Amino acid sequence: MAAAAAVSISTASKALNDTGRMGSETRERVKRIAAEIGYRPNALARGLLSKRSFTIGLLTNDTYGRFTLPVMAGISDALVDHGVSVFLCAIEDDPALAQIHVDAMLDKQVDGIIATGKRLDRRLPVDLSNLHVPVVYAFTEGTQNSVTFRSDDEQGARLAVEWLVKIGRRRIAHITGPEDFFSVRERAGAYHEVAGHREPVLYGVWSENWGHEAVEQLWKRPGEKPDALFCGNDQIARGAVDGLRERGVKVPQDVSVIGFDNWEIVAAQTRPPLTTVDMELKELGRQAGLTVLALAEGRPVEPGVRKLPCRLIVRQSCGGKAPTE
Amino acid sequence: MAAAAAVSISTASKALNDTGRMGSETRERVKRIAAEIGYRPNALARGLLSKRSFTIGLLTNDTYGRFTLPVMAGISDALVDHGVSVFLCAIEDDPALAQIHVDAMLDKQVDGIIATGKRLDRRLPVDLSNLHVPVVYAFTEGTQNSVTFRSDDEQGARLAVEWLVKIGRRRIAHITGPEDFFSVRERAGAYHEVAGHREPVLYGVWSENWGHEAVEQLWKRPGEKPDALFCGNDQIARGAVDGLRERGVKVPQDVSVIGFDNWEIVAAQTRPPLTTVDMELKELGRQAGLTVLALAEGRPVEPGVRKLPCRLIVRQSCGGKAPTE
DNA sequence: GTGACCTGAGAAAAGCTTTTACCAATCTCT
DNA sequence: AGAGATTGGTAAAAGCTTTTCTCAGGTCAC
Structure with a gap:
């Protein structure tokens, strides 16, 4: 301990924390010696006293x-400056496992918990509503009076369809995932609003195969073919692009294809690379992190659902050119 | 505290930990009351005394x-039963950020650190060799006298090529990533050993585009074409499959394609789904977790590099049938 | 010169568990 | 029945910081 190395005992604490009264010469000396011996205070002991562990849990x-x-990434990015570390707990939809992880985190006195998931309209299989630590929900359904962050899928879908309209497309079809997903309904709603009801909405699953198959369905129908496909995610879009290529339809010359998610590994590797909608999940994480920190510090936070805007990522699958900013 | 609720003070501790001497009736009563009021011991206080925080850090x-x-997933799976939680620290190749995270973990008295990365032949941008907590390396290069877990890429590649040979392929080409990757050289070595030197090895990058382009190079050459492609990862394999399809070459009838990594999102969604080599990363994580725990508990662990065997995942891109087991 | 004030630093308590030491009461055995 | 052993439980210390309290010594003013 620094106390042994230097001279005193609890004076060291005051010196290192720039608190209390003492001679500046003593303060400097303690600091110097602490630095020399590489002293670092024990966060456990500190946490025991301060009731702050500078630790949060991420449940997914x-x-x-x-x-x-x-x-x-967003959470970590926002909180690393505040000295906060993150426990990552993956709970495969297993309520028992989830409870174990939650208990372990509470035992370790986390300052807060962020719950996240894979769909906006489902809860995690564990009840976090009556914990004595703050809970923030990100990209998963929260409880009454909680703070919830989610992407604004309606706005994102509007962004996509408006872009297709802007580059001159008129017969825009929508190929998407299962209708019981809230985001699917919300995106389809925005699609209808902007594009009208001239083309059908094809509900299916979140796979490339479905995108491929949906193109087949569309192109087998008699009559005019769509000149644009708004796809519910990038995998569907990729399958659609493949399907179009196999039929000899050129993307983006004949048909524009737009995806959703901006999952780089899919969107950027498709030929041509997909124009798509990014849900800004990192920013979402950042805000969730700052919010849980605020709650942990007792700062007031308005409960409710916060919708974060999506952003259009223009690549080559639609033609058109990047928006002039 | 349970002491208040029940009768005594430190007797509670002994009751709950099944330690010390006391009347079984008292013990049961304390336990019952503790359960009733939902008492859970503070892991910080416990850790302060026991020098074990039941926390480890994962640096990547x-x-x-x-x-x-x-x-x-493997680490968590192995350690959750032992009450150990995991700090996940993503350090984007940024030495300063890495140091911040390491310091934060040490302050929080982690019982050990697991370092992991994206290549076997690169170090993390931070020195972990003289910490006072055990460090285990998984899928990244370790230091002298450390414990390192890695996949056996040579054995995995052999598995792949032997499979191609077994199903009757003879002109097996190898399309892979940059030659400066250790795993690339190791896989290529095994390829040469099993397949001989009849077909070239094409070094490139880890992208679908490269797989696509490599097929073009191969098929533009005069003479007989390969009847099988052993690809350095699934993305290259996928690009190759696309390239073959565009040339009218049937997979797997005309050419067998085999990937590496078993990245489900790529391998399972390719049409046809890719036969590929799985590096068993979850098992690798599990062993790394158990090892760091053993070291934290002072149990002796032999230093050195442990190579874990890969497993062949048979899907449809090679033809042949699943191995009879 | 003496009382009020200030300064620099140490002592002690608190935060929560676990462990060791200890004490009083009850048993056991001859 | 009394010495020694056992039993059931409490008191206290330790682990590491931070914070509040206290105190000794010096300074200043009158």
Whole structure:
């Protein structure tokens, strides 16, 4: 301990924390010696007293990490400056496992918990509503009076469809995921609002195969073909692009294709690279992190659902040119 | 505190920990009351005394999580039963950020650190060799006298090429990533050993585009074409499959394609789904977790590099049938 | 010169558990 | 019945910081 190395005992604490009264010469000396011997205070002892562990828990049921990783990156990015570390707990939709992790985190006196998931309209399989630590929900459904962050899928979908309209497309079809997803309904709603009801909405699953198959369905129908496809996610878009290529339809010359999610590994590797909608999950994580920190510090936070705007990522699958800013 | 609720003070501790001497009736009563009021001991206080925080840190520079997530899942899986939680620290190849995270973890008295990355032949940008907590390396290069877990890429590549040979392929080409990757050289070595030197090795980058382009190069050459492609990862394999399809070459009838990594999102969604080599990263994580725990508990662990065997995942891109087991 | 004030630093308590030491009361055995 | 052993439980210390209290010595003013 620094006390032994220097001269006193609790004076060291005051010296290092720039608190209390003491001679500036003593203060400097203690600091210097502490630096020399590489002294670092024990966060456990500090936490025991201050009731702050500078630790939060991130609970997720998103095994693949598609949504969790960007959120995690945002949280970490926002909180590392505040000395906060993050426990990552992956709970495969297993209530018992979830409870174990929550208990472990509470035992370790986390300052707060962020719950995140893979869909906006599902709860995590564990009740976090009556904990004595603050809970913030990010990209998963929260409880009454909680703070919840989510992407504004309606605005994102509008962004996509308006872009297609702007570059001159008129027969815009929508190929998307299962209708029981809230985001699917919300995106489809925005699609109808902007594009009208001239083309059908094809509900299916979140896979490339479905995108491929949906193109087949569309092109087998008699009559005019769509000149644009707004896809519910990037995987569907990729399948659609493949399907179009196999039919000899050129993307983006004949048909514009737009995705959703900006999952780089899919969107950027598709040929042509996909124009798509980014849900700004990192920013979402950042805000969730700052919010849970605020709550932990007792600062007031208005409860409610906060919708964060999406952003259009223009690549080459639509033609058109990047928006002039 | 349970002491208040029941009768005594430190007797509670002994009751709950099944330690010390006391009347079984008292013990049961304390336990019952503790359960009733939902008492849970403060892990910070416990850790302060026992010098064990039941917390470890996972340090990674693999932003995308392609390798980290399975490893993390394995670690968590192995350690959750022991009450150990995991700090996840993503350090984007930024030495300063890495140091901040390491310091934060040490302050929080982690019982150990697992370092993981995205390549076997690179170090993390931070020195972990003289910490006073045990460090285990997983899927990243370790230091002298450390414990390092890695996949056996040579064995994995052999598995792949032997499979191609077994199903009757003879002209097997190898399309892979940059030659400066250790795993690339190791896989290529095994390829040469099993397949001979009849077909070239094409070094490139880890992208679909490269797989696509490599097929073009191969098929533009005069003479007989390969009847099988062993690809350095699944993305290259996917690009190759696309390239073959565009040339009218049937997979797997005309050419077998085999990937590496078993990145489900790529391998399972390719048409046809890719036969590929799984590096068993979850198992790798599990072993790394158990090892760091053993070291933290002072149990002796032999230093050195442990190579974990890969497993062949048979899907449809090679033809042949699943191995009879 | 003496009382009020200030300054620099140490002592002690608190935060929560676990462990060791200890004490009083009850048993056991001859 | 009394010495020694056992039993059931409490008191106290330790682990590391931070914070509040206290105190000795010096300074200043009158």
